Amino acid sequence: DAMVIQNPRYQVTQFGKPVTLSCSQTLNHNVMYWYQQKSSQAPKLLFHYYDKDFNNEADTPDNFQSRRPNTSFCFLDIRSPGLGDAAMYLCATSRGTGPYEQYFGPGTRLTVT
Amino acid sequence: GESVGLHLPTLSVQEGDNSIINCAYSNSASDYFIWYKQESGKGPQFIIDIRSNMDKRQGQRVTVLLNKTVKHLSLQIAATQPGDSAVYFCAENTPTGGFKTIFGAGTRLFVKA
Numbered sequence: 428d429a430m431v432i433q434n435p436r437y438q439v440t441q442f443g444k445p446v447t448l449s450c451s452q453t454l455n456h457n458v459m460y461w462y463q464q465k466s467s468q469a470p471k472l473l474f475h476y477y478d479k480d481f482n483n484e485a486d487t488p489d490n491f492q493s494r495r496p497n498t499s500f501c502f503l504d505i506r507s508p509g510l511g512d513a514a515m516y517l518c519a520t521s522r523g524t525g526p527y528e529q530y531f532g533p534g535t536r537l538t539v540t
Numbered sequence: 541g542e543s544v545g546l547h548l549p550t551l552s553v554q555e556g557d558n559s560i561i562n563c564a565y566s567n568s569a570s571d572y573f574i575w576y577k578q579e580s581g582k583g584p585q586f587i588i589d590i591r592s593n594m595d596k597r598q599g600q601r602v603t604v605l606l607n608k609t610v611k612h613l614s615l616q617i618a619a620t621q622p623g624d625s626a627v628y629f630c631a632e633n634t635p636t637g638g639f640k641t642i643f644g645a646g647t648r649l650f651v652k653a
Contacts, residue, residue: 469629469643470629472640519583519584523639526639528574528586529574529584531583532583533582533583534583
């Protein structure tokens, strides 16, 4: 039973063309995260929502935005993708931001042409 | 600490042998640690966790050891199987600036049949 679902699994976009990645969860968790992961690197946290409270990482470029319209869904918007934004984007959830494990989705592989 | 670099350390073991994967964490105030397994093309998957008031925790075929004196974490996998081949990440939950999970650089485990 899928708990964290990401769509699409593969996304190809053109340089500068806005793109939206989606994530949904069936766990009813308070926290939803977006990570960027490049080849052979650890996931890098972009931002997270605690309920409706948005928390941006200091080094996340303004090009990356997020929306969480309700508990179940969270979106990652890349306003003007550059070649350097090609990566795997991972969504994760957890009950809280403290000592709780995170549940990851399968990821969306973004290609920028 | 924060992941840097483009090349993952690699551990190669024979099927049936025990594996030990090591991790140095960055913040002495971190109070919760997690090991994740990431198979190719998938999101990270929780393996085992440990809180800072413990120095050892065992699961099915896996053991995590925590040495707070030297800020070191290890994952031991008993009787390693081909299905254990993956990248393994340690993660620390730190209370700095609000609770935050920081991923280590990762280790790639190859299991030879």
